[in-house]
Amino acid sequence: MTWLRGVLNDLADDSPEVDLAEQTIRIYERRRQTALSLVAAALLVVTALGVTTAVRLLPSKPDAATLGTVTDLPSRGVGPVSYAYRTFCQPETGKVPPRCKDGGWRVVTRTGRTYRVPEALPSLSGYRIGNYRPRGEGPLDSPLAISQDGRKIAYYGAEESTFVVRDLASGERWTAPAKVPEAWLGSLSHLLLSRDGHFLAFTKNPPLKDPAMLIDMRERILRPLPNGWNPIGLSEDGGTVTLAQYAPKSRLQTMSRLWTTSSAGNATTVDLPQSYFFSPLAPDGKTVMAIENRGTPSEPCRKGDLVRLDARTGEALQRIALSGLFADGHQISLRTWRSANEVTALTMPVQCRPAPKQDSSLPKEQGDPPYVTMTAYAVNIKTGKVRKISTYTAQSFFDIVLPGPTGAL
Amino acid sequence: MDRNDSFREFVAAHQQSLMRTAYLLTGDAHLAEDLLQTVLLKVLGRWFKLSRIDSPEAYARKALLNQHISWRRRRAGAELPSTAPPERVYSSEDSTVVRLVMRQALMRLPPRQRAVIVLRFYEDRTERETAELLNCSIGTVKSQVHHALARLRDLAPHLAPKFAELDDIREAHG
Numbered sequence: 025m026t027w028l029r030g031v032l033n034d035l036a037d038d039s040p041e042v043d044l045a046e047q048t049i050r051i052y053e054r055r056r057q058t059a060l061s062l063v064a065a066a067l068l069v070v071t072a073l074g075v076t077t078a079v080r081l082l083p084s085k086p087d088a089a090t091l092g093t094v095t096d097l098p099s100r101g102v103g104p105v106s107y108a109y110r111t112f113c114q115p116e117t118g119k120v121p122p123r124c125k126d127g128g129w130r131v132v133t134r135t136g137r138t139y140r141v142p143e144a145l146p147s148l149s150g151y152r153i154g155n156y157r158p159r160g161e162g163p164l165d166s167p168l169a170i171s172q173d174g175r176k177i178a179y180y181g182a183e184e185s186t187f188v189v190r191d192l193a194s195g196e197r198w199t200a201p202a203k204v205p206e207a208w209l210g211s212l213s214h215l216l217l218s219r220d221g222h223f224l225a226f227t228k229n230p231p232l233k234d235p236a237m238l239i240d241m242r243e244r245i246l247r248p249l250p251n252g253w254n255p256i257g258l259s260e261d262g263g264t265v266t267l268a269q270y271a272p273k274s275r276l277q278t279m280s281r282l283w284t285t286s287s288a289g290n291a292t293t294v295d296l297p298q299s300y301f302f303s304p305l306a307p308d309g310k311t312v313m314a315i316e317n318r319g320t321p322s323e324p325c326r327k328g329d330l331v332r333l334d335a336r337t338g339e340a341l342q343r344i345a346l347s348g349l350f351a352d353g354h355q356i357s358l359r360t361w362r363s364a365n366e367v368t369a370l371t372m373p374v375q376c377r378p379a380p381k382q383d384s385s386l387p388k389e390q391g392d393p394p395y396v397t398m399t400a401y402a403v404n405i406k407t408g409k410v411r412k413i414s415t416y417t418a419q420s421f422f423d424i425v426l427p428g429p430t431g432a433l
Numbered sequence: 434m435d436r437n438d439s440f441r442e443f444v445a446a447h448q449q450s451l452m453r454t455a456y457l458l459t460g461d462a463h464l465a466e467d468l469l470q471t472v473l474l475k476v477l478g479r480w481f482k483l484s485r486i487d488s489p490e491a492y493a494r495k496a497l498l499n500q501h502i503s504w505r506r507r508r509a510g511a512e513l514p515s516t517a518p519p520e521r522v523y524s525s526e527d528s529t530v531v532r533l534v535m536r537q538a539l540m541r542l543p544p545r546q547r548a549v550i551v552l553r554f555y556e557d558r559t560e561r562e563t564a565e566l567l568n569c570s571i572g573t574v575k576s577q578v579h580h581a582l583a584r585l586r587d588l589a590p591h592l593a594p595k596f597a598e599l600d601d602i603r604e605a606h607g
Binding site: 040 | 437440441444445448449452453454455456457462465466469470473474477478531532535536539550551554555557595
């Protein structure tokens with residue numbers, strides 16, 4: 025029977041690699057809630073028929089748990105979140121999410137429930153000129169981060185005027201010890217939450233002269249960090265932070281002993297010979313995956329190989345050819361490490377055109393980007409094999425957050 | 434560990450093997466994903482009970498086969514091979530062409546016959562196990578295998594010598 029078994033085995037090798045657990049749980053919960061709503065509706069009809077017509081039916085409040093509805097994040101009792109996205113409400117084309125709050129964050133739990141985070145300061149769109157802050161200060165990026173386990177979120181609290189870490193299940197909150205003026209948030213801000221939510225790193229672009237910082241949320245103390253970098257790794261004890269810069273040139277910086285010296289600790293910076301988009305620091309704490317950016321003004325989306333780099337020396341340790349899934353018609357952002365060997369690659373279709381020639385006239389008013397479907401794949405860094413994990417809808421890579429550290433686009 | 438965590442563990446451990454079988458049954462990546470998704474939803478709906486038995490995977494596998502057969506009944510006539518088998522003479526040693534021809538031939542089998550081929554020759558199940566999974570007698574499994582191989586021989590005449598070898602081995606074991 026070996027011949028037929030061999031042929032069938034070969035055929036089965038063509039089967040897609042999938043991860044259906046989260047999707048199944050989401051669909052199941054959605055159906056269960058719909059069924060509950062239908063039962064509730066049926067009961068209501070029966071009751072209404074049974075009582076006298078004099079009974080006035082009060083307008084029903086929306087069911088907070090019902091999927092498809094978006095409610096404010098309850099103060100406690102929320103399960104782990106699988107991602108967060110930001111909503112800008114004037115897309116140039118396509119639909120606007122129901123109950124859209126301009127610049128507001130939403131979190132989506134693993135069971136598929138969506139909540140707005142009203143405590144987080146809304147961002148101001150960088151796409152709409154009229155939406156800029158007064159005095160031409162430009163857009164405002166209010167960041168949000170999710171811990172690796174999805175159980176804590178960090179954001180800039182509008183009321184607190186500083187950063188807040190919140191445990192979604194218990195409702196416990198930790199507030200940073202110092203106020204952070206909104207102006208310090210810049211047009212591109214980054215937050216990184218340590219694995220247990222004890223430490224929070226904040227940096228922003230453009231660097232200007234404001235400080236970036238590492239915050240011990242429990243002990244309520246701060247350490248300065250350089251601005252203009254993206255935090256991509258933070259050790260469990262908060263003592264070592266890894267930072268990346270992708271423009272104007274690619275650099276990696278490791279700062280260690282941050283809490284044991286009175287200064288900013290020891291820092292090692294390495295300039296890389298070419299341009300990269302970085303993943304978060306790998307679980308080994310020593311390496312990062314990066315995609316070679318071979319884009320040119322005439323061919324802006326060209327990408328090279330996936331490369332594993334030593335975060336301290338910049339040495340290329342391993343090279344993997346990118347799968348055809350990541351053709352040049354897609355942008356890629358490397359995100360959450362799912363295990364020691366699998367990193368998430370978030371992809372988004374793009375129309376790659378050469379940059380238009382510089383126009384000296386005033387910028388034209390434009391809307392926000394449309395909501396597009398992004399697909400997440402798990403990339404095995406040993407074998408180069410890729411499997412689809414999930415799809416999301418968001419306006420850009422800057423408007424979607426997955427658990428754990430974010431890479432540097 | 435909550436109910437969903439144990440379900441996640443179960444899916445992580447078994448989904449790829451179930452997906453391979455689903456792909457052989459449907460011959461299409463999207464249909465296979467739909468089939469497996471439908472089955473996993475059934476499994477999750479009964480997870481409270483299933484997580485307490487020895488092998489929820491056996492339940493999932495049986496549900497996969499039943500769902501495939503019931504789908505095929507409803508979709509009868511809707512599924513056709515996307516391309517005709519190659520007209521030219523090909524070598525039975527050319528693995529790529531053999532795979533293509535076999536895939537198309539498999540897709541032309543009735544669902545039960547396809548299922549017995551997958552269970553007996555891919556999953557290496559005994560006739561008794563196959564009968565239990567398909568809720569039928571051992572005699573039915575034997576006749577379904579016989580008819581399925583004969584049909585495959587008709588659909589892929591260039592592979593007839595290979596099927597003849599199979600018959601010889603079956604008889605020797607029979």
